[in-house]
Amino acid sequence: MQGEILFLCVTVFTAGFAIAIGVIFPALGQGKACSKALEGIARQPEATGPISRTLFVGLALLESLAIYVLVVSLILLFANPLLKYVFK
């Protein structure tokens, strides 16, 4: 039984820390993009339209990076295809 427990421990550890590490840099990127956009709007309020359109595309792509990690985390927990090899 010990080997199966080890497998489950590694799975839990990986799922949790992967998402924790995976949001770090998308968060930094979104924070940076956002702060530049706000700076720009403050300097030129009439450019709000193009600035916010561009910002939203960038934020969406950064968000997608974090979602990739979330998808892998949830697969590890809920649909781990390797479980069937451990518990035959």
Added chain:
Amino acid sequence: MQGEILFLCVTVFTAGFAIAIGVIFPALGQGKACSKALEGIARQPEATGPISRTLFVGLALLESLAIYVLVVSLILLFANPLLKYVFK
């Protein structure tokens, strides 16, 4: 029984530290975005409308990153799909 205890320890450890690490950088990003927005409003009070709209979208997306980590943490604690393999 020792293996099951190990599994539970790893789960608790992962759930706790994942959310602790996971809020670090969304917090930095929101702090940065927020401080830039306040700077901008202070410089151009008439631009308050577009600045705060843009800020709120950015804060919401940064918030979502932390929520992903929270979801994985809560799943690990309350709906851990791997528990049934440990305690059959």
Added chain:
Amino acid sequence: MQGEILFLCVTVFTAGFAIAIGVIFPALGQGKACSKALEGIARQPEATGPISRTLFVGLALLESLAIYVLVVSLILLFANPLLKYVFK
């Protein structure tokens, strides 16, 4: 049975952390490119067209880098060609 368990543990660990590490630098790159584009639009709103076209090409290529890592992660989990050697 222990060797097979080890193989599965390594697979899970690799799939999770590869994607977590793999989004770090595309995220930094997208954040940087995005913030420069917003700066540029704020300085010259009439150049919004060429700036955002150029930005979107760059964001797409950075996104593709993260997708390469995602593909390898998902292959490791769902279509790992080495599994058949472990479980003959």
Added chain:
Amino acid sequence: MQGEILFLCVTVFTAGFAIAIGVIFPALGQGKACSKALEGIARQPEATGPISRTLFVGLALLESLAIYVLVVSLILLFANPLLKYVFK
């Protein structure tokens, strides 16, 4: 059987982390090139043509670096020529 398992573990670990590490610096390079191009277009919108042509060549070459790593990762997983020595 232990030696063969070790070989497969090393293969999986290498394939996953090689691609994760391999996209780091192409991503940094693309982010840097992209941000400079956007800076340039913002300063001289009339130079958009030559700037974006030059940028796209650079992005393509940086992309190719990441693709080299992807190719080696996929060879390790799907067409590993050394497997036949392990499983004779």
Added chain:
Amino acid sequence: MQGEILFLCVTVFTAGFAIAIGVIFPALGQGKACSKALEGIARQPEATGPISRTLFVGLALLESLAIYVLVVSLILLFANPLLKYVFK
């Protein structure tokens, strides 16, 4: 059998990480060269011809560095001349 397995493990590990590490500095170099060229074109658009010719020679030479690593990786995997000493 253990020694042969070790040899194959080292080969796989080396082939994978060599290409991952080997693209680091060509990528940094290309990113830097590219960003300087774009800076130059933005400052002096009429010098686009000589700047991009010079840039392309530089990018090609940097690319060749990464290709050397790729060649060694592929030789290690597909045409390793040392294999015949291990498997006599």
